[in-house]
Amino acid sequence: MTRNTRQKAAIREAFEHADRPLSTDEVLAIAQTAVDGLGIATVYRNIKALVDEQWLMVVELPGExxxxxxxxxxxxxxxxxxxxxxxxxxxxxxxAIEALAAPGFLVRTHEVVLYGLCVECGQPPAA
Ligand SMILES: [Zn+2]
Ligand SMILES: [Zn+2]
Structure with missing residues (x-):
């Protein structure tokens, strides 16, 4: 495998193993453990390529x-x-979330985001 192929494979694996949306910083942190010297510019370039190939899609949360x-x-x-x-x-x-719209309104799409503490962060500190 060439270095480029190895970098891209590590980035794909980061997504496959995480099984949740990842930021470029998170991808870098995960994929760095598989490819020495991986840099943020390489992560950006490969993510862009994977979006262009429609292997990845963008997840936008307000203000993030x-x-x-x-x-x-x-x-x-x-x-x-x-x-x-x-x-x-x-x-x-x-x-039936789309039924919240008043009669006569045409709902085209919707966004739902829940905020709070994940299972790890919600645990009480160990005594
Ligand atoms: Zn939905
Ligand atoms: Zn958390």
């Missing part, structure tokens, strides 16, 4: 730098931890 996730997943939403900043995938949707 973009994250990325593997494309082609079923309709779902996200949970963001206030403490560690990680974003997790929620499976499924809210039943």
């Amino acid at each position: 730098a973009p994250r990325y996730e593997i494309s082609g997943k079923a309709h779902h939403h996200h949970f963001r931890c206030d403490k560690c900043g990680r974003v997790f995938e929620l499976h499924g949707c809210v039943p």
Whole structure:
């Protein structure tokens, strides 16, 4: 494998193993353990290529730098931890959420984000 191939493979593996949306910094931290000397510019370049190939899609949360996730997943939403900043995938949707719109309104799409503490951050400190 060439160095470029190895870098891209490590970045894909980071997403496959994390199974949640990742920021470029998170990808760098994970993929660095597999490829020595991996830099942020390389991570940006490969993520852009993977988005162009539609292997990745962009996850935008209000007021945050973009994250990325593997494309082609079923309709779902996200949970963001206030403490560690990680974003997790929620499976499924809210039943009848689009029925909240008043009669006569046409709903085209919706966004749902839950905020709080993830299971690790919500644990009481060990005694
Ligand atoms: Zn957390
Ligand atoms: Zn939904």
